[in-house]
Amino acid sequence: MPEELDDCVHTHPIPADEAQRYSPVRDPDSEQDIARYVELEADDEKVLSAEKIRTDHVQGDQYDIWDVVTDKGRWWVITNITNLYSQTHFPSLDYTLSFHIGLMARLMSRNTRLEDFDPDPFNEVSRRWDQAVSRSELAVEVEDFQAIGMLLRECLLSLIEALRRMLPEAIPEDEPKAADFRAWTNIFFDHLCPGRSEKELRSYLKNTAEKTWSLVGWLTHARTANRLYSRIITQAVDTLLGHIMQLVYREKSSKIEVCPNCSSHDIRNHYDMSVPPDGAGYSTCGSCNWSDHPDAENRAALKRLG
Template sequence: MVKPHDEKEVTDECVVHDHPVPPEELARYSIDRDPYSEADIASYVEGQARDEEVQHVERIKTEVVLGDTYEMWDVTTDSNRWWVITNLTNLYSQKHFPSLDYTLSFHIGLMMRLRSRSDNVDAGEPSPFDEVIRREEQASDRHDSAVEAEDYQTVGMLLREALISLIGALRRRTEIPEGIEQPQDANFIDWSIVLMNQLCPGSSNKTLRQHLKSVAKESWQLVNWLTHSRSANQTASSIAIHSCQTVIGHFIQILERSRFDKNEECPVCKSRNIRTHFDLSIGDDGEYFSSCGVCDWTDHPDAAGE
């Protein structure tokens, strides 16, 4: 009978990793960091999941679908893990959406439905125009439940307040040269003229500038008529809402254009991959700042001395 060979005693130790890396340590091992975009995503998650504190944010990948770019983020908080997908930004619990590919498909479908249902300015993220959007949404909600002429008059009043708030938001972000007479706060038409002259200057912008002023003036006159008209009805109210949404969208666009034109190239590496962020801690009510997606350049005030 052949005796089996004696088995050698195993002396090599094999340590099995049986615990996860703490979320706060994961950032040390991330190769591709984007601090400002990570801060935007963290701020968004903490705004949506108010009882949770973000511990780690990591961009997993970026995909382009039908011309739209979607960034996918893995976010760990002190009690949950989330997928966050941009354009429009939304978060999904990884407990209920374990597959990122499935979540992206679901997200794209959801966003397409939302876009088809509303032409409103996107209010999903922090913005200096939050008050403007809130007032416009109040007007839309009142329109949906309106019955009497007085209800539609109230829609006009709410739209009027939204336009005045719009002027206030633009004034805080537009430098008005000395010597230019500043109208009264509630003088929407004259303020529209002053602001469009600053934000859309020059002979090459003459046609665009005149259009912006004209649309603003006619929309203001329409909502004031609606506010006082005893014949105010559903059709007039609906047209006034859409007209004001157009003005709000135009004015925000023209303000953003002036900012993008100044920073279309990174002053350090000359890349055009300039991203925009919003920080509530800048100034009295928050402000936008830019960063480069290629190098570490940013015009954030806190980075001025770095």
């Protein structure tokens, strides 16, 4: 005998794109970011809904977990570093999170450079650093390790060239010589870390750059150069590159760190390719939904209507 239904029971599931509208806690800008990511990674699939399930913290790292429904299937999307997993093959969320954390740890252990940056400006820098690392694995004689010092020197000078292209506004009229690494890093750190509030950071970075440059020069001529020295100095160069890349990323992205509407520090950065002429970055507040998107007022009005 068929089960009797009352007026409070749905006889069919709510479509994913409709159900998403009734979520009590939404972040439309982050949903849009995740939807774009899935549509880029999953060929010929259109995202119907993207719902943030939860946020987990493991050893100080934050992982946002999303449940994404497309017209052809369903995916888990986990951030830091963002990756997607088919729910057909990964039905257990806890297992998927553990798998993701392990996979990202292995990837990071294989490559300590920052992968979140646009690779184009630093292509030559990365290539020269890779050459030094590859040479280090095969080095045996003193001359081999000295050659690693030369590669690292060229890596640092190519970094200066990349910064000159990316930060032309920082270049003074009286330019230092192209190979004056200390002078150029002082100029760029003054530009990237301005003001009294960043005095200590600026001092640390200048000292780090100077000491790293000195170590690289020493390795180039050291008659006692060996594998340990080359590894330590290669890692020192890698650390300096990471510092500078993070500062450039901050310079080129939104500088907003505190919401002007509610003073929250929960600022989230996004990118909208539909903003003319070539797309643009913008920020939102996770606390009050403030946004500095160029079309923020119209977008807010559409949300209210929706």
